[in-house]
Amino acid sequence: MTPRSGAPRATRAPRATNTLAFVESPVQLLNVLEWAHTATYDMTEVTVVVLSPTDPMSRGQLRRMAELARDEGCVVRWEDARDGMGAPLRTVGGLAGALRRAERVVIGDPFSRYVQLLLTLVRAPSLVVVDDGTATMEFAGQLARGERLVRWHRRGGRPGARELLLAPVTTSARRRLAPTPRRTVELFTAMPVTESLPGITVTANDLNWTRARFGPPRLTRTADLVGTSLVETGVVDPDHYLRAVRSLTRSHGATRYFAHRRESADKLHRLAVETGLEIVRPDLPLEVIARRGPIGRTILSFPSTVVHTLPRALVGTDVKVAVCDIDPEWLSATASPRARGFLSGVAETARDVRKLRVLPVT
Template sequence: MPASASTLAFVESPVQLLNVLEWAHARGTAPEGGRLLAAIPNQSTRAGTAASEPMLAPAPAPARAPTPAPGPAAAPVRGEAGLRIVVLPPTDPMSRGQLRRMAALARDEGHEVRWQEARGGRLAPFKALAALAHDVRAARTVVVGDPFSRYVQLLLTLVRAEELVVVDDGTATMEFVAQTARGERLVRWHRVGGGGLPARVKELVYAPVSSTARRRFAPAEGSGRTVEVFSSMPVTPHGGMTLRVNDFAWTRARFGPPRLTKGTDLVGTSLVETGVVDPGRYLDAVRTLTREHGATRYFAHRRESPEKLRALSEATGLEIVRPDLPLELIARRGPVGRTILSFPSTVVHTLPFALAGTGVTVAVCDVDPDWLTGTASPRARGFLAGVTDTARDVHRLPAQAAPAAG
């Protein structure tokens, strides 16, 4: 079914919005005339600078561009085959800033983008639900970026669409496909149960919503409903689910190829912030990788705290960079190191696609089980190992590259 204004997408992170644009491109439904984006200036910031929420200022256009990009107050551009994309932004400034930059790119591509606050107050989710209810019921195709999101699951109770599409929200897609195959409750891999009686009561009240979401993602045979997973991850569809591979064709068509530097870049992770990896162990690992591989820059994850980044910079001498766009776009636009080091994360699956043919080597460093915190989910060790083991076209660092435990 070709996408059109009857296709409604919900995104809550910059990566999800990028993957919605990739999905539209892969389906051959992106509106004609999207201008080239390689000339958009790099607005990445160094750690320690203000993490204010940037506005959607018009970006300098290439000579062939017919019109400048619209600002945040401008009316959305709506192409004949454009999607309607609803951004449900989180509260942290870095994520919101990247989302606004990505929203500008989506508008440049001819899609309609609606910024809908759904957090920040007790009544905000209900106001957003009421504002979106009519469009959700009317949509024939619904695209979601985070099937684990409680707000997305709540919206799914209103969905009447015959086609449901799940685009990558990183490695969580691997767990989503595995859990739906087993008929399990949708729970993030790093989440630990417990929380006392209030948390258990909240889970009990929410159970009917979660159950409805699971049924939406696993349609019965003959129901006439389909579920497509659009992913760069190594997943195997099941039941009525189909898979479309995300090879980042839109990113490669719009950006780069990048200029390569002689240095090595290191990609940060939020494993400390999610309570999976001990902060001290993580610092030791970054220090070791920096020394052994000559890393000079550290691309921070949008959720990494300023305090942690400051400590990393002081301990290693790395230049800390906070990207203003998802790393796949930053790396493709360049300049970028000839080698990119990462811990087990989404980028070890996505960067080989985005940087195909550029000569960049992506390398992954395993997470030693001794780095895990005492409160890490029991699934953490196996999940992180699986992320590394299934990565395509990456270099596996030898065991001695990791700091010794103790």
């Protein structure tokens, strides 16, 4: 498949490889590199398959991460896997042979229907799941409880027609994610895993590659605020979110707002106008941005992946990370019933962070 203009191209033709890694987000690709570094694995034996999303910010960050992966010796294969109705069939068909030959398969999002479909073709004796942010916590819990794989922010209720159609694929993928005498399964994560996962090796992701590759950063005198896509996913009411950001900005002297790659342009414009924050659109995952610097002496965040990863990435520096919990009043009418408990768990289990009281919405 010919990549779109500006998309990364493989430095050499895809070949039989020991490890085949499938990523759909910049953070997943970062954590493939973290896993290979921690395992002291030869990165020249890793082929990364980018199942490219359609939104420009994700594609841009993935392009930059792909450059870093190539610098480390990985082969990168870019697939415009969502480019038209026939793209999934072409992509899966083109990857079938490599999947069957792979000795080790690494995935970043077990909830992805695309990845679940690819898992049905996996014959590798080793399967690794690397971090995809807070979703890793939900995945571990659902796997331990024997539940079907459903993202935490999705509302409950009866499965729709699409879910019913894909149910056999999800069931098959879940079986692949369970260890057997012929297949080992590893979970590589910076997130807390409190459930018992019999037979699965859980390895800590300490962001060692990021710390070795970048920094230490120069620190500014002010605070930075990390954005979230909770409004875009329908969890938090946009007006309440704006008021909370404004309150955090005033209380802690924040001057910059690092936008999440999925935040809408309209919301970011409104934040800039009403809070005075400088909106920064990072070209790499925030863990890398923070290590490169400059970065604020205090980093403020709502419950999200970064309250678990940034303290690890910035260990040994004077940066303090603080998390502000989500007030139940901020939740939108469309929020999943599980949203409040899940977000509280993300904040409460974060280590080496300062816990901020719930801000009044004024």
